[in-house]
Amino acid sequence: MESLLLSHSAFIPSQNKEVGYLGRKLQSSFYGNMVSNNFALRSNINSANRSVMISSVFGIGRKVKKVKKExxxxxxxYRIPIVLLGWSGGxxxxxxLAAAVPIGLLGLLLLVQTTRVRFVFxxxxxxxxVGEQLEESGENVFVGGKNRWKYSSFVNWELWWPNFPILVYFKETQTRPEGQVHFFPVIFNGxxxxDVMVERCGPSKTSAPKES
Known part of the structure; x- marks a missing residue:
């Protein structure tokens, strides 16, 4: 009997040791997974934060806002109409009178147009x-369509002549796909x-005036 009890008592502690060992193993495994998972989570968060910081510093992924031109x-x-009227007077x-009348009428027409017509870029x-309030000029009386042409449609343009500009010419593909030519008297500061034609439309392809 005693030997049976001793053998039973000897068996119980060994069983407790095994249970304790298994418990510690499970516990260490559980906490090890928690620690490794927390470490991986913190690493991912830190990596994401670093990526956000780098992106914010270097502007990665940020849309660049286009600067609108003024x-x-x-x-x-008034030089052209004044010259024409002076020529007509001479x-x-x-x-x-046969030559004076048409030249004088052209001078008067350009004088009125200079006071009211504007090129708006x-x-x-x-x-x-037209006008002080910059109202729309309506359709073009010669070729039709609105008197508004996108810079992207310009094929070529020229300004004659640099020291005393008389005419400005440009060709655009907005009115007609094959190209439409326009001529305007230079009743503006040449x-x-x-300068604004070069900036918005690019340099003339053929005979742009040299700076004087």
Missing amino acids: TVIPEPD LIYADN DDEALEVK KQLY
Whole structure:
């Protein structure tokens, strides 16, 4: 009996040891997984934070806002109508009414147009407007369509002549796919007109005036 009890008592502690060992193993395994999972989670969070910081520093993924160009309106220039009216007066003095009348009428027309017509260069297009309130000029009386042409449609343009500009010419594909030519008298500041045309439409392909 005693030997049976001793053998039973000897068996119980060994069983407790095994249970304790298994418990410690399970506990260490459980906490080890928790620690490793927490470490991996913290590592992922830190990596994500570093990625966000790097992206914010270098602007990765950030949309770049396009800077809108300011509207430019060249100032009126009365030199051409004044020259034409002076020429007409000289022809009248020389008793050459046949030439004086049409030249004088052209000078008067350009004088009125200089006071009311404006070239408006906005962010994306050149538009012809009229009046102090810059009202729309309606359809083009010669080729039809609105008097507004996007810079992207310009094929070529020229300004004659640099020291005393008389005409501005440009060709665009907005009115007609094959290209539409336009001529306008330079009743605006020639230098301002040239500078804004170069900036918005690019340099002339053929005979752009040299800077004087």
